[in-house]
Amino acid sequence: MRRMSDTHRCDAIVVGAGIAGATAAAHLAETHPRLVLLEAEDSAGYHSTGRSAALWILNYGPPDARALSAASRSFLESPPAGFSAAPLTRRRAVVFLAPESQRAHLAEMVAAGEGLEWVDPAEIRAAVPALRPDYAVAAAIERDAFDIDVAALHQGFLRQARARGGTLALRQRAARIARTGGAWRVETGAGAVFAAPLLVNAAGAWGDAVARLAGLAPLGLQPKRRTALIVDPGPYDCADWPLLNDADHTWYVRPEARRKLLVSPADETDTEPCDAQPEELDVAIAIERMRQALDIPVTRVEHRWAGLRTFTPDRSLAIGAGEAEGFFWMCGQGGYGIQTAPAAGRLLAALATGRDPGPELARVVPLVDPRRFARGGGAR
Ligand SMILES: Cc1cc2nc3c(=O)[nH]c(=O)nc-3n(C[C@H](O)[C@H](O)[C@H](O)COP(=O)(O)OP(=O)(O)OC[C@H]3O[C@@H](n4cnc5c(N)ncnc54)[C@H](O)[C@@H]3O)c2cc1C
Incomplete structure (x- = not known):
C-alpha cells in the first residue's frame, strides 16, 4: 500500500x-x-x-504564431551566455514560388506579409540551377529567415x-x-x-x-501527420539554397547539407496521437511535387520520417x-x-x-x- x-x-x-x-x-x-x-x-x-x-519563418501561421515568432527572434539569435555551445541559428532565405494558378495567392501574401518582397524567378534560378525555367511565373522572398538548431x-x-x-x-x-x-x-x-x-x-x-x-x-486538438524525406540533390551542391516552396504550400525543400535535400509534400493528414510513421504514398507525392519544380533525378530516398503537427480548432x-x-x-x-x-x-x-x-x-x-x-x- x-x-x-x-x-x-x-x-x-x-x-x-x-x-x-x-x-x-x-x-x-x-x-x-x-x-x-x-x-x-x-x-x-x-x-x-x-x-x-527546423525553420524560423516570420510569414507563417496565424497572427499569434507570427507575434510569438517575432518575439522569439532575439533569444534565438543571441541566447543567454552558456545556453548553447554553438549558435542556434543559420541564415536561410525562404522563397515562395507561384505557377500561374497561384499568382493571385502570392500577391495576397506579399501584400499582407512582413518583409516579403517580389523577386525575379530568374534570380532564384541563378542560385538554384535545378529550378525548372517554366515552373514559376512569379516569386517572393523572405530574406532574413533562418534554420534553427x-x-x-x-x-x-x-x-x-x-x-x-x-x-x-x-x-x-x-x-x-x-x-x-x-x-x-x-x-x-x-x-x-x-x-x-x-x-x-x-x-x-x-x-x-x-x-x-x-x-x-x-x-x-487535432494531430496532423507530416512527412519528410532526405534525397541526394543529384549533380548539385544545395548547401546554400534557400528553402523553396510554392505559394499554396503543397511542397517544400530545404537543404540539410551539401548533398542532402529535405523534401516534404506539406501533408496534413488527420490522425490519432501516435508514433507517426511515413506512408509510401506521401513519400511518392513529395517526390512528384518536388520534381515538377526542380529537375532533380531521385534514385534513392536516404531517410524518411513523419511527425505530428497538432492544431487547436x-x-x-x-x-x-x-x-x-x-x-x-x-x-x-x-x-x-x-x-x-x-x-x-x-x-x-x-x-x-x-x-x-x-x-x-x-x-x-x-x-x-x-x-x-x-x-x-x-x-x-
Ligand atoms: C515534419 C515536421 C516539420 C516541422 N517543421 C517545423 C519548423 O520548421 N518550425 C517550427 O517551428 N515547427 C515545425 N514543426 C512543428 C514542431 O515540431 C512542433 O510544433 C513542436 O515540436 C511541438 O512540440 P511539443 O512539445 O508540443 O510536442 P512533442 O515534441 O510531441 O512533445 C510532447 C511530449 O509529451 C509527451 N507526453 C504525452 N503524453 C504524456 C503523458 N501522459 N505523460 C508524460 N508525457 C507525455 C510525449 O511523449 C512527447 O514527448 C514541424 C513538425 C513536423 C512534424
Whole structure:
C-alpha cells in the first residue's frame, strides 16, 4: 500500500518534455524551482520536437504564431551566455514560388506579409540551377529567415530548467490526475506520485488526453501527420539554397547539407496521437511535387520520417489557464512550435505566476487563451 511519504511534493508539474514542456519548465523553474518535467518516453524530444524541419519563418501561421515568432527572434539569435555551445541559428532565405494558378495567392501574401518582397524567378534560378525555367511565373522572398538548431535549443531549455532546480523524469507517463487538497496529484504508469499546486499540460498530440485524465474538457486538438524525406540533390551542391516552396504550400525543400535535400509534400493528414510513421504514398507525392519544380533525378530516398503537427480548432496556440484552478495549457504548437518556443515559454510562465508578460506578449494573450473554446469562440 502506498504511503503519503511516497508522494513527491513539488512547486509545479509539467507533463511532456518536447520543446513546449522544455521551454515552459525552464521559464517556470525561475519561480517554481522544485519543478518536475514528466516525459512518457525514454528520451525527451522523441515525438514532434525531434522530427521538425527546423525553420524560423516570420510569414507563417496565424497572427499569434507570427507575434510569438517575432518575439522569439532575439533569444534565438543571441541566447543567454552558456545556453548553447554553438549558435542556434543559420541564415536561410525562404522563397515562395507561384505557377500561374497561384499568382493571385502570392500577391495576397506579399501584400499582407512582413518583409516579403517580389523577386525575379530568374534570380532564384541563378542560385538554384535545378529550378525548372517554366515552373514559376512569379516569386517572393523572405530574406532574413533562418534554420534553427532544434536539438541545441531543446537541450538548452532542459539544461536551464535543471540549473534552476527542476528535474526531468523520463519513462513517467502521467496516467492518473486528480485535484485534491489544493494540489494536482499525478500518478505515473511507473507508480510514482507527484503533487503540486500548478500543472502545465505540454503533452503535444496527447494534450486533450491529459486534460481528460484531469477530468477537464478537451480543446478539440487535432494531430496532423507530416512527412519528410532526405534525397541526394543529384549533380548539385544545395548547401546554400534557400528553402523553396510554392505559394499554396503543397511542397517544400530545404537543404540539410551539401548533398542532402529535405523534401516534404506539406501533408496534413488527420490522425490519432501516435508514433507517426511515413506512408509510401506521401513519400511518392513529395517526390512528384518536388520534381515538377526542380529537375532533380531521385534514385534513392536516404531517410524518411513523419511527425505530428497538432492544431487547436482555430490553429492558434493554446497558452494559459484552463477551466480548473492551477491547470495551464501549453498546447496547439502546430507547425510553429520550435520558432515560437522562447516567447511561448516566457508567456506561459508570466500567466502561471500572474506576472505582466510585457506589451509585446500582452497582445497575444487573448488570441491564445485556451478558454476561448469553452466560450464557443475560435472554432472554424
Ligand atoms: C515534419 C515536421 C516539420 C516541422 N517543421 C517545423 C519548423 O520548421 N518550425 C517550427 O517551428 N515547427 C515545425 N514543426 C512543428 C514542431 O515540431 C512542433 O510544433 C513542436 O515540436 C511541438 O512540440 P511539443 O512539445 O508540443 O510536442 P512533442 O515534441 O510531441 O512533445 C510532447 C511530449 O509529451 C509527451 N507526453 C504525452 N503524453 C504524456 C503523458 N501522459 N505523460 C508524460 N508525457 C507525455 C510525449 O511523449 C512527447 O514527448 C514541424 C513538425 C513536423 C512534424
